[in-house]
Amino acid sequence: MLAYVGTRVNEQGEKRDIEIFTDSGQGLANAQDRRGFLHQFTETFQAQLENSNFIEVRFELAGDVTDEALGEALNAAFGSKPFVYARTGDSVAVYGHTGERAGPLAKILAAGRANSRSKALDKIEAGLDEAMGKAGIRAAAEVTAAVGNERKAQYFLQKFIRAHEQVRRANGQAVSSKQPTKAAAAIFEEWRPQLSGRERRNAYHLLFSARAGTDAQAIMAAARAVLEERAPGHKFVLAHHAETKHVHIHAMVQARSADGERLTFYKADLHAWREAYAEKAREHGIAMAATRRYDHAMSRPYTKEHAGAYKRAQHDPRYQVSDKTVARVEDKRQRRMDSGLLVANGGAIAAVWQQTATVMRAAGVTGQALTAAQAIGHTVLQVHARRGGEEPADARSKYGGGPRLTPSFLSHPGMKELTRLIGATEMAQTPLEMRQKMARVNQALDEMRDTLPNAEQPRFEQYRDGVNDKMHDRLARLQFEQQKGAGGGGEAAPQREARDRDLPARDDTRQLEASGPQAEKARQRVQQQKDSAKQKGRQADEQDRKAQRSQDDEYER
The missing domain is CATH 1.20.58 (Methane Monooxygenase Hydroxylase; Chain G, domain 1)
Structure with a gap:
């Protein structure tokens, strides 16, 4: 990511270094400078999350299979994932690591294959059958158990060693069954370096953009101000990529500060960042307002899956796609307004656009841009009133220029x-x-x-x-x-x-x-709600304890 932020391609197609700036104002002009900074930047990085998902599989072999051929086939089926196995005639039990999430698999097994959606299990079993077949052995696989945390994974490994004779590792070495607890603990510790799973989010890539002709240095200063305000204590770098018409500043910021504070980017956080960016841009003389799809009453965006299905249906009449998918893609491409938003929240949307026009006037913006912002607010209000069956009214005069009051x-x-x-x-x-x-x-x-x-x-x-x-x-x-x-x-x-x-x-x-009898009734209602919440909390705790005991019994069985 740092190489992407700090290098660009010139007209001859050759990569060249561009200067990027750190949170302390230091300039990084080349790859050597970037490597030195990266050493400090990665000090707060956290290791991969450990993947402790395990499954138990039973294979039924077809035909004569030697022990040597069986070991090679199992290693081919499980790849580099650690496992142990035990053979009894034509039946082979395997306990091994998996890249699938074991929690949902355990729920499917607990509910019964006949009463559950077992596509995930079917996929795993089909993959194992195919891998064994490629190794020259015909076998039918069945997943019989799944566990998703370290404590239970070690416990099931111990049970596997105790329940089977002649348990072997992936390399064919026999496992002693005299002390199953110690043997399971030793094997699991040997496996631990291979259990690394999903990468943690250690850094974020942010983009601050503005329309063509905007002062790039002002946008750079606004971006720095936003990061200093919204991510204090987090190291970051900034760089201006000037190869496009519109101005855009790339930033890379630590997800976790030296004090352990983590950044979050839920929808509310993203909008707060956009509002902060618009505010800092206005402080640097740039007319900018933070808006959302909701503020424009625009239709919902579509995904890659929607676009792919829509495109395929256009070229292949045999491929059927739902009317909702077609409407979603076409509405967004044709920039149609969302009539539902207009009917339900047109007044609030109009107020936002009127506020936008006020910001633009304060920043000295005139001409078509200001006229358009004012016209949009007025038009949205008119459409909202017409669609909702109400008489059009001026949102500013009724609500004082502020957000429209919601009835409930x-x-x-x-x-x-x-x-x-x-x-x-x-x-x-x-x-x-x-x-x-x-x-x-x-x-x-x-x-x-x-x-x-x-x-x-x-x-x-x-x-x-x-x-x-x-x-x-x-x-x-x-x-x-x-x-x-x-x-x-x-x-x-x-x-x-x-x-x-x-x-x-x-x-x-x-x-x-409120006062007198009304106030007393209100207090009584509040107290009743609190007592009811306490009772529900106690019932939920008791239910959790019963469920936990039931799960423990099920695991033991």
């Missing part, structure tokens, strides 16, 4: 993104990561609250309290697990003890405008 928070356009952010908190593995995700959720809640009418605020606040209660429960459990892992006691996990103490303090401006 459940139909808010940001509800989908908020739901995704709330779901992401369940994936947090440490208290620090949980706090960061909670901060994003509360930021999204703050933004949503500002666009709701006063009549909707009480319901929204109750919903917000419930969301925060569940997130604080999750945070308390993570803190308890961290303390337990550090040698703490075995007490029950606390419930929301960390609330308002472990999180960064934030101003809480929520005030319900």
Whole structure:
């Protein structure tokens, strides 16, 4: 990536070095400078994630097969992946490493092949049959077990050694069955260097672009300002690629800083980066506004699969493609507006374009660009009113130039993104990561609250309290697990003890405008919801414990 950022091809097709700049302002003019910088840049890189997926396979041999031929065929079928095997007549059991995800395979096996979608298993078995056939042995493979973590992988290896006689390694060496536990541990440690799997995300490649004629140095300064603001402590490089008409600055930035902070690029993060970029560009005299597909009411983009199916259907009448795929490709290529977005959120979209026009006027932009921004906002509002069966109205006069108020928070356009952010908190593995995700959720809640009418605020606040209660429960459990892992006691996990103490303090401006009986009823409803959430949490914990005991029994069987 660094070579791509720092080299370009000239008119004769020869590669040449271009100067790139680091986060400290140092210039890297050639490959030697880049290698010196790369040594520091990669200090925060993390090793590959370990792939601890294993499967147990039973082969039924057809015809006479010698032990030597069997060993060669199994090595050809499993390639470089480690395995052990045991033969009993024409039946061969193999326990080995796999590149497939073992978790879904285990679920299929637990549900029964007849009641599950077993395409993944069918694919593995067909591949093993074919590989054995190429080695000169006819055999039918059947996957009988799958495990997806290190502890269970070692346990199943131990069970395999205990259950079979004359277990052999891939090289044909016999495995002693006198002490299965020690033998399994020793074999697994020998296998460990071969278990490296998926690469971690250690660096990101970013692109800051602007239209032709824009000052490249100003864009470079804006890009640097964005990286310093959005990725403090992360090393990065910047380079201007001048071979195209439009201006574009390439950047490579560490995914993980020296302090252990990781960058995230969910949809909300990407839009925040675009808004920061537009703001920094305006500070350097460039009229720029951050917009999304939603703001343009444009149709959904299509994927490579959609484009390939569409193109094939155009040239081959025998190839059938769905009407939805055809509409998706054609709508995007012809730049059609999304009528659903216009009907549901036309007022908010129009307000965004009016805000864009305001930014352009403040930056001194005049002429067709400003006229177009104003016209788009007005046209979108007119289409929205006409499609929705309402009388057209001026969004600025009705909403004061700000975002349009949504009648219900459940139909808010940001509800989908908020739901995704709330779901992401369940994936947090440490208290620090949980706090960061909670901060994003509360930021999204703050933004949503500002666009709701006063009549909707009480319901929204109750919903917000419930969301925060569940997130604080999750945070308390993570803190308890961290303390337990550090040698703490075995007490029950606390419930929301960390609330308002472990999180960064934030101003809480929520005030319900109610008094007397209404206020008392509201408090009772909130308390009932909290009690119900606690009861559901206890039931979920009990169900998890029962499920875990059931799984342990199943693994033992």
